Amino acid sequence: MKKFRLSLKAAALLALPLLLATTAWAQSVSLTGYVRNYTGVLLHGDHEYSIIQNTFNLNVEQSKGKVAFKVNPYIYQYPDLPMEFKLREAYLDIYFNTVDLRIGKQQIIWGKADGVFITDIVSPKDLSEFLLRDFDEIRMGVTALKADYYIGDNTFEFVWLPTFTPTVFPPEGSIWRPRRAFPIPPKFDYSRSRVTPSLENSEVFGKFSALTSLVDLELMAGYAWDDDPTMHAVKQIDPATHRLVGLTIYPEYHRLTIGGGSFSTTLGPFVLRGEGAYYHGKYFNSNDPRLPESVVKKNYLHYLLGLDYTLWDIHLSGQFIQQRILDYDDYIVQDENTNMGTFLASRDFLNETLNLQLFVYYGFNNNDALIRPKLTYDLADGFEVLVGANIFTGTEGWFGQYDNNDMIYTKLKYSF
Amino acid sequence: MRRRNWYLMLILALMAIPFAGKAQEKLTALEIMRKVYNRPTGKEMEATLTMTLINANGDKRVRVIKQFIKDFGNVEKKIMFFVSPADVRNTSFMNWSYDDPNKDDDQWIYLPALKKVKRISSDSKGDYFMGSDFTYDDLGDRKPEEDNHKILREETLEGEPCYVIESIPKDEDYMYSRTVTWVVKGKWYGLKRDFYDEDGEYLKTLKINKVENIKGYWIITQTEMHNVQKNHTTRMTLTDVKIDSGIKNSMFTERMMRRGLR
Numbered sequence: 133m134k135k136f137r138l139s140l141k142a143a144a145l146l147a148l149p150l151l152l153a154t155t156a157w158a159q160s161v162s163l164t165g166y167v168r169n170y171t172g173v174l175l176h177g178d179h180e181y182s183i184i185q186n187t188f189n190l191n192v193e194q195s196k197g198k199v200a201f202k203v204n205p206y207i208y209q210y211p212d213l214p215m216e217f218k219l220r221e222a223y224l225d226i227y228f229n230t231v232d233l234r235i236g237k238q239q240i241i242w243g244k245a246d247g248v249f250i251t252d253i254v255s256p257k258d259l260s261e262f263l264l265r266d267f268d269e270i271r272m273g274v275t276a277l278k279a280d281y282y283i284g285d286n287t288f289e290f291v292w293l294p295t296f297t298p299t300v301f302p303p304e305g306s307i308w309r310p311r312r313a314f315p316i317p318p319k320f321d322y323s324r325s326r327v328t329p330s331l332e333n334s335e336v337f338g339k340f341s342a343l344t345s346l347v348d349l350e351l352m353a354g355y356a357w358d359d360d361p362t363m364h365a366v367k368q369i370d371p372a373t374h375r376l377v378g379l380t381i382y383p384e385y386h387r388l389t390i391g392g393g394s395f396s397t398t399l400g401p402f403v404l405r406g407e408g409a410y411y412h413g414k415y416f417n418s419n420d421p422r423l424p425e426s427v428v429k430k431n432y433l434h435y436l437l438g439l440d441y442t443l444w445d446i447h448l449s450g451q452f453i454q455q456r457i458l459d460y461d462d463y464i465v466q467d468e469n470t471n472m473g474t475f476l477a478s479r480d481f482l483n484e485t486l487n488l489q490l491f492v493y494y495g496f497n498n499n500d501a502l503i504r505p506k507l508t509y510d511l512a513d514g515f516e517v518l519v520g521a522n523i524f525t526g527t528e529g530w531f532g533q534y535d536n537n538d539m540i541y542t543k544l545k546y547s548f
Numbered sequence: 549m550r551r552r553n554w555y556l557m558l559i560l561a562l563m564a565i566p567f568a569g570k571a572q573e574k575l576t577a578l579e580i581m582r583k584v585y586n587r588p589t590g591k592e593m594e595a596t597l598t599m600t601l602i603n604a605n606g607d608k609r610v611r612v613i614k615q616f617i618k619d620f621g622n623v624e625k626k627i628m629f630f631v632s633p634a635d636v637r638n639t640s641f642m643n644w645s646y647d648d649p650n651k652d653d654d655q656w657i658y659l660p661a662l663k664k665v666k667r668i669s670s671d672s673k674g675d676y677f678m679g680s681d682f683t684y685d686d687l688g689d690r691k692p693e694e695d696n697h698k699i700l701r702e703e704t705l706e707g708e709p710c711y712v713i714e715s716i717p718k719d720e721d722y723m724y725s726r727t728v729t730w731v732v733k734g735k736w737y738g739l740k741r742d743f744y745d746e747d748g749e750y751l752k753t754l755k756i757n758k759v760e761n762i763k764g765y766w767i768i769t770q771t772e773m774h775n776v777q778k779n780h781t782t783r784m785t786l787t788d789v790k791i792d793s794g795i796k797n798s799m800f801t802e803r804m805m806r807r808g809l810r
Contacts, residue, residue: 239663
């Protein structure tokens with residue numbers, strides 16, 4: 133029955149352009165989007181398909197002087213999974229002389245980092261397929277009121293999220309489910325994981341940004357929720373043997389206060405980028421036996437330095453990222469410093485119809501990496517053929533945990 | 549007002565002043581190229597730019613851009629909104645170009661998929677613009693002082709009396725070893741330009757196909773660059789041209805890059 137309802141929704145969505153086309157309204161409404169097939173196959177084992185996904189993504193937009201709207205519905209259709217029909221964005225814009233208001237479900241992206249999330253914490257992430265999706269698909273839209281006030285090339289932005297939206301993790305059984313090590317098989321209790329929608333539980337963010345000849349600058353602050361749940365672990369110890377006989381995990385979300393900023397400037401042929409944030413009140417898992425739920429509250433810093441350069445028509449970009457837990461103690465499961473690097477090399481050929489790209493995430497702590505080569509060819513204007521691979525190296529760490537998920541994939545995309 | 553670049557020379561405007569009939573002063577090649585560079589035009593221009601890319605098989609790809617340019621005195625600002633093809637729609641590009649010869653352009657690009665305005669280096673002017681046969685340098689600032697110029701001869705081209713100027717870059721590593729430009733006497737615009745690659749081989753030719761008088765300015769509304777080595781051609785056509793139409797200063801901001809053409 134659920135599938136049938138989804139199909140009706142999907143049919144309604146697919147019929148929307150036709151309906152719109154039959155009305156005079158269509159003359160001023162912009163209908164854009166894409167249709168895409170995405171097929172991936174694992175390189176290990178029986179070469180199972182990591183994904184077969186057909187996507188229909190539609191952007192419906194209209195603008196009338198001082199007001200505008202956008203709705204971005206999309207469908208993910210799989211041969212072996214229920215179809216997903218969702219709205220990535222659905223918002224209204226009101227433009228004043230020096231103020232813009234955007235109300236509704238929207239993606240809000242901050243910061244200067246590429247592929248790393250430091251001050252970019254307003255829109256939560258959909259990690260259903262780890263970090264492999266395009267970034268506009270990893271970013272989830274959130275219901276928000278966003279107000280921008282402009283003075284020359286300076287912008288003050290205020291964001292209010294009335295409700296909390298957590299990170300979406302891969303479902304149970306997915307090859308992208310993060311690996312978690314427990315001493316014995318745990319029982320999960322989600323009774324503490326709900327954040328009740330209320331004014332008290334809303335999130336607020338503020339940002340000042342300036343775009344100048346010398347430097348682009350962003351300063352931000354937020355009173356938010358940690359998008360990732362803390363795994364509170366309650367242990368049952370046999371008093372006779374002092375052995376662990378039971379383990380209950382209570383995923384729970386906690387408040388987080390963040391302050392930070394980012395910059396970008398040119399140094400001759402280089403573009404230098406930096407971004408950093410101070411996170412106040414983050415919970416980390418700990419092995420300290422004195423802690424009743426094996427979690428400890430600490431503050432941490434997360435920062436990045438990046439450099440972009442073009443050499444022999446190859447666009448190169450490197451970033452170094454460090455997460456540093458302050459007032460560290462050795463019981464904390466995570467390392468005091470987590471160091472990561474990214475590297476990008478990209479070159480166009482054949483009048484920019486062919487692009488060859490390599491993007492690498494490298495984790496210094498576990499010597500693990502995600503290597504992403506891809507070749508994109510524009511078969512015709514708006515029709516793109518992509519062939520790529522996702523290679524995971526190492527055995528531990530953020531990337532090494534997926535060592536068995538090496539894959540090659542193709543994406544065929546028709547944009548309209 | 550000044551006009552500072554070859555692109556604008558080709559794309560934007562021609563001098564409205566007709567041939568005065570007086571005897572021409574003897575000019576040096578550098579003075580001629582400065583006249584081209586500083587040729588007066590309107591302070592503002594908006595237009596739709598259609599680029600048609602034609603490969604050796606005759607296959608065509610079309611890119612459409614809406615662009616706005618305004619001179620602020622010591623800085624000229626330009627913003628471009630990509631209209632098609634569909635996969636680059638809503639991408640925008642902004643360039644601030646300074647009179648100060650020691651100051652590089654500032655450039656930003658807004659990528660709608662990333663929803664980010666990214667600062668990019670203006671150093672890579674040898675890159676080709678959107679897969680066309682025009683490099684950013686062909687389209688952007690190239691100050692006369694960056695080359696050594698020489699008058700090769702004077703001749704008539706397409707009925708126009710021209711100076712034929714050879715320009716050799718002072719930077720030996722520049723992507724062109726030399727260019728040869730046919731500059732129309734008295735009007736101070738380039739009617740044709742030949743480009744030679746680093747090895748001195750003939751690379752490509754830029755020609756003007758159509759000129760229109762708009763608001764008293766001669767506007768070149770169609771140009772064509774043909775790369776003979778790749779047998780690839782880019783035709784640029786300007787439509788809906790508006791000169792001095794009162795473009796707001798706020799058009800050249802991050803706000804508009806993000807908002808796009810709404």
